[in-house]
Structures are given as structure tokens and as C-alpha cells.
Amino acid sequence: MSGELEHLKKEVAKLNEIVKRQSMLISRTGQNVLEMQVSKQKHDVSKFGSSKGGSKGYSDSDLATNEDLIQLVGELQGQLDNMEDRSIRRIINSTKTAPDDIVAPIPNADSDILDAKDGLYPSTVKEFEDLTDLKLFKIAKFYELIPPSAKEEEEFEKYLEGKVENFHINDIPDEELQKQLFNYKKDQLDDLFNDLARYLGLRSRRNNDTW
Missing domain, CATH: 1.10.287 (Helix Hairpins)
Structure with missing residues (x-):
């Protein structure tokens, strides 16, 4: 101890x-x-x-x-x-190492924070370790740990040009994200999980041979 x-x-x-x-x-x-x-x-x-x-x-x-x-x-x-x-x-x-330890929310580059009450951001270490691939992907998108797709770049350009009022990564339909997820292998998702853990400051990892 x-x-x-x-x-x-x-x-x-x-x-x-x-x-x-x-x-x-x-x-x-x-x-x-x-x-x-x-x-x-x-x-x-x-x-x-x-x-x-x-x-x-x-x-x-x-x-x-x-x-x-x-x-x-x-x-x-x-x-x-x-x-x-x-x-x-x-x-x-x-x-935070115990399963029930509360995870502090981390602001992204725009100072936005995901609210655990919305059901996306994990509120405890256990919830983080049990993230589904889709939730992992959405949170990684929020923190820009994944490059935007061509469609997302197009929507963002429309937002910059004033053609749409809002653009938020959480507005992307799950069906669209599932299509992107299809191109990721398990080891890539494990690496993404580890990248997100490092970004949040958590010590959880999906394999032991990484820092």
C-alpha cells in the first residue's frame, strides 16, 4: 500500500x-x-x-x-x-483506481465538458473500463482523438460558412458512427481506449504492454 x-x-x-x-x-x-x-x-x-x-x-x-x-x-x-x-x-x-471511484470530467479543446448524466461520459472507473465500442468512439471524437470523416469536415465547413447554426460531434447519427467503426479492428480500438485513458489521466489499460 x-x-x-x-x-x-x-x-x-x-x-x-x-x-x-x-x-x-x-x-x-x-x-x-x-x-x-x-x-x-x-x-x-x-x-x-x-x-x-x-x-x-x-x-x-x-x-x-x-x-x-x-x-x-x-x-x-x-x-x-x-x-x-x-x-x-x-x-x-x-x-482513481477502485472500480467505484468517480472520474472527473475533462474539458476538450473548446472547453466543452461531457455530462455523465447524459449517459455518454463514464462516471466511474468501472464504467470507463466497460465502455462499448460506440461510446468509446463517440467520446474519442469529442476529444478529437480520431480524425474527422469527410462528411464531418463538410458539415463543419457549412457551420463555418454560416449555412448551419450548430455543429456538434454528438449530433452525428449512431448509424454513421457505426459505419466508421466497421473499419476499426480490435487492436485499433484497444489503442484508442488507451489513448483516451491517457487523455483523461486514467490508469486503466486494455493490455499490459503499453505505457
């Missing part, structure tokens, strides 16, 4: 270190982007001042405004908060 606890402590320490590195990376990225924006703005102002007789049209909209920079910082901070939230929840999930 003490050995298991020591192992969990080491895993938590490793995950904490990953969170720190990710936070520093995003902070540096935000700083570099802001420095590039300011540098470009100074360059544009310098060009504008050296131009003669207004030979080139120029407007204030060509300059990065304070609102632009504030929005950029806000977006970067939002990404950082989302990444930190995912990391914390993964750390929690890494300690």
Missing part, C-alpha cells in the same frame, strides 16, 4: 511539473506575440511618418489597438486556464 502511495505521489509530481512547463510556454508565447504586435505597430508608424504627400492611404484601423491586444491577452489567458483545469482534473483522475 505504501509503495502504491509513493508511486502516486511521484506521478502527481510529474504532472505538476508538466503543468508548470505548459504555463511557462503559453506565457512566453503570449509575450512574444505582443512584442511582435508592438514592433509591427512601431514599424508601421515609422513608415507612415516618412511617407510624403499622403501617397499611400492609411487609417487608424491598420494599427493594432489596445482593444486588440487586450483581446489577444484574454484569449491566451483563457487557453492557459483551460489547460491548467485539464491538468488538475487529470491529476485527480490519476489517483
